[in-house]
Amino acid sequence: MQFDYLKHVTDGLDRNAVLDELMRAYGKDVWNFAYFLTHRRELADDIAQDVFIKAYEHLYSFRGKSSVKTWLLAITRNTARDVLRSAWIRRVTLMPFRQETTSHPSAEQESIDRLMTQQVWAIVFELPRKLREALLLCSHYGLSMSELAETLQVSVGTAKSRLHRARAAVNRKLMEEASITEEEEWT
Structure with missing residues (x-):
């Protein structure tokens, strides 16, 4: 899905509809990247939510210098880094990654x-x-x-x-x- 029109958006655009489209197109990628960076599902949920809130708030300032996917992944990376740097998360012991297996x-x-x-x-x-x-x-x-x-x-x-x-x-x-x-x- 192309979001080239975001380069030229004005205040008249329905941000809710655009946010819905972005979440459908890139929600899974954002969550997976957040999970990969944090190794915790609940943090990935929070980070993905924060990413789309930030995208919603800064939708009119998107300049189109990169693709929308790159923009969202950069926001995800920065948000995850901020979370991992927080004093609260540094005091919490993170469990090592364990790949879940399903029976086949x-x-x-x-x-x-x-x-x-x-x-x-x-x-x-x-x-x-x-x-x-x-x-x-x-x-x-x-x-x-x-x-x-x-x-x-x-x-x-x-x-x-x-x-x-x-x-x-x-x-x-x-x-x-x-x-x-x-x-x-x-x-």
Whole structure:
């Protein structure tokens, strides 16, 4: 869905209708990104709500320098950072990420795929926050390098560097785990 008309909005636009469209189009992406950054469902709910409130309040000031998706993800990132910096959240012990599994008919390939997915997500969640963000925004949300740089508020070169380091770290960890598994098999 294109929101090119937002670049030219005036006070006469029905903000409620636009907010409804934005929530339908990007609500899931905003919530997923908030959850990825915080690892807590209740915080992701609050952050997603705050993001759309901020978008509603600043709808007339949207300049269209980036896509609406990039704009909303940048607001999500900044809101999540503010929440994670708050004194209250720093006193609360965050539980480690645990991938929930659902029961499916047992098939070997489904089981292997699920284990591999869990392994990759566990590795991604172990990355430093800066690398995790770059990897997620590029790989999962499909942002271009310029959009990635704008969302992270860094130069394009820094965004490329973070993405490269994140991919290298995930690959290195997967290779380490694969070599450990092979050694255990032969012992």
